[in-house]
Amino acid sequence: MAVFDLPFDEVVECTFTLMEGTVSSGFNRGMAFNISQVTDPIWKVAIETAPLDREDRQKWHAWKLSLKGGLNRFRCFDIGQMAPLAYEGAQTPQAIASGWAGSATVASLGTSGALTLGGVPAGYMASAGDRVELSQGAATALYEIIAPATATSGGALALTVAPLLHTSTFTAAAVARLWRPRALFIMDHTSWSHQVVANPTPATFEGYQVLR
Structure with missing residues (x-):
């Protein structure tokens, strides 16, 4: 395949x-x-x-x-x-934050749809309806953010997504993608x-x- x-x-x-x-x-x-x-x-x-x-x-x-x-x-x-709603005019992820490639690390995944990311630009704004991609090995999945959230100064972003997360497929080793998921x-x-x-x-x- x-x-x-x-x-x-x-x-x-x-x-x-x-x-x-x-x-x-x-x-x-x-x-x-x-x-x-x-x-x-x-x-x-x-x-x-x-x-x-x-x-x-x-x-x-x-x-x-x-x-x-x-x-x-x-x-x-x-x-x-293609771009998150709060940054609709951005042409690249670097327009959101210098040096950022549009991806993040996964800190935790919950069966209720709770997804916590790390390595996000400080103050990054995720809007309801934005999407996030998770990839790990050969697996890729797409989720929609259902509540707005703002990243902390340390780059942590706590999200609620739908549909429910594939916790048997993805772990904290997955990579999250917020730009063009x-x-x-x-x-x-x-x-x-x-x-x-x-x-x-x-x-x-x-x-x-x-x-x-």
């Missing part, structure tokens, strides 16, 4: 949506609902390229074939959330669509998150 980065030079949409895996059923004449977790929460990504000329069309088709029908993975970030996906090859007509047309496809 190999991992390939998404070619971002022609991407106009790369939208992440968390599929929470719950179903609801009403009872007591609609006065109450049962909520059941039927699948694990996973991220779904929807991707659209700019209209592709022949050269770009061939490049993208070759990239698609490199995924070998799902045997290989692709890695990408949500282009609508990514996830791993398997392409849904049945979703690939690209019409070859006289004028350039976009390619569209979807993918589903995997941890490794």
